[in-house]
Amino acid sequence: MKISTVLAAFVVVTLSSLCSQENPLPSWNDGPSKAALVAFVEKVTTPNTETFVQPADRIAVFDNDGTLWAENPLPFQLIFAIEEIQRLAPENPEWKDNATIQAVLDGEVASLKAGGMKALNEVLAVSHAGLTPEEFAKRVADWMTTAKHPRFERPYNECVYLPMLEVLDYLRNHDFKVYIVSGGGADFMRVFAEQVYGIPPQQVIGSYGNAEYQLIDDQPVMIKTPGVAFVDDKEGKPVAIHRFIGKRPIACFGNSDGDKAMLEWTTIGRTPSFGMIIHHTDAEREYAYDKAPKSSGKLIKALEDAAKRNWTVVDMKTDWATVFPKPGEKCECEE
CATH class of the missing domain: 3.40.50.1000 (HAD superfamily/HAD-like)
Known part of the structure; x- marks a missing residue:
């Protein structure tokens, strides 16, 4: 290995070490x-x-x-659940008889919040249950690759x-x-x-x-x-x-x-x-x-x-x- 390459590597490592010691939290004032x-x-x-x-x-x-x-604007898992229900709705016409799920499909978030834990459990049951952990993980991962925060316009896992x-x-x-x-x-x-x-x-x-x-x-x-x-x-x-x-x-x-x-x-x-x-x-x-x-x-x-x-x-x-x-x-x- 060339001496210049070794020296360059040494400088990078040294600067990184000094940086971490002198200012370990650079994004903090x-x-x-x-x-x-x-x-x-x-x-x-x-x-x-x-x-x-x-x-x-x-x-x-x-x-x-x-x-x-x-x-x-909402916990990101709830946004995922809402968007999953909207995505799967055409395959599940029976959901129209469920007032909570219909509120999700109609975008009535205030109604969903007013329903408390009972409404939340219904949303989670529809969007999360019946899957293996592997199937569920794939759905979350797929959603993460396409969904973006409405204000920051970046993937949720970059927020x-x-x-x-x-x-x-x-x-x-x-x-x-x-x-x-x-x-x-x-x-x-x-x-x-x-x-x-x-x-x-x-x-x-x-x-x-x-x-x-x-x-x-x-x-x-x-x-x-x-x-x-x-x-x-x-x-x-x-x-x-x-x-x-x-x-x-x-x-x-x-x-x-x-x-x-x-x-x-x-x-x-x-x-x-x-x-x-x-x-x-x-x-x-x-x-x-x-x-x-x-x-x-x-x-x-x-x-x-x-x-x-x-x-x-x-x-x-x-x-x-x-x-x-x-x-x-x-x-x-x-x-």
């Missing part, structure tokens, strides 16, 4: 939120200190909707927050194991989580529907069946962490009152620990909401408790230099 996160990571990863945490116990949990990617992708990398580079703990469907999120976030399926915890095992033509088959078995939201999140992780995290990232219990479970009475709330304050680059969201993500009680609990509140408008990555971009600076 300097300020108290970024400083608090960096200080926490340094605290728990510095050997021979009272606050050092062994790598096996460095567990961080992240909500998905509104924390890792956008959640407006992710670049600053939070950097946080994921930053934590992993410091031997954290990161999990998604979200109210979204686990099967839905697992289709894209590894490619988009670098989080493998076994580290994606979410709501899940009923399923049954069958042996068909001497082949083992799993079938998604109607009904919701577990809702991974609010008080359900600490329960899910207990069931599927088996350890309390030391870091938690959320954006709504649905994450309040998970933030409490992670931080109350535990030192060192870290809680962060993403506050949507940027109507120009994303959305601005808390008490009265148009979609999901109501944030009232968790925001009120933040100071008392020492949770870091991110002001999206001032703390993030960039919101979304450029197409095909992940992090500008990685180890």
Whole structure:
């Protein structure tokens, strides 16, 4: 190999290393939120200190909707379900007798919201049930390749927050194991989580529907069946962490009152620990909401408790230099 080639490679590696050390979160503006996160990571990863945490116990949990990617104008899984029903409607004329499904076909989202969990379960039953996990994953993947956000005009899996992708990398580079703990469907999120976030399926915890095992033509088959078995939201999140992780995290990232219990479970009475709330304050680059969201993500009680609990509140408008990555971009600076 030529000396010039070796030198060039050395320069690239060196610059990348310096970049990650000097500015591990380049899409964050300097300020108290970024400083608090960096200080926490340094605290728990510095050997021979009272606050050092062994790598096996460095567990961080992240909500998905509104924390890792956008959640407006509706949660993206619900948009997928609605568009699946619209796509399949010609093959299912009997749906016209179902008031909830007819509301979906007529575009009456307000009526669907008013129907609450009962309406949501009907929509999920029609759009998700009766499929194997593989069949369902293919439908989600196919939808992801063509569907685009109505405002941002980019695929939904590109409506992710670049600053939070950097946080994921930053934590992993410091031997954290990161999990998604979200109210979204686990099967839905697992289709894209590894490619988009670098989080493998076994580290994606979410709501899940009923399923049954069958042996068909001497082949083992799993079938998604109607009904919701577990809702991974609010008080359900600490329960899910207990069931599927088996350890309390030391870091938690959320954006709504649905994450309040998970933030409490992670931080109350535990030192060192870290809680962060993403506050949507940027109507120009994303959305601005808390008490009265148009979609999901109501944030009232968790925001009120933040100071008392020492949770870091991110002001999206001032703390993030960039919101979304450029197409095909992940992090500008990685180890």
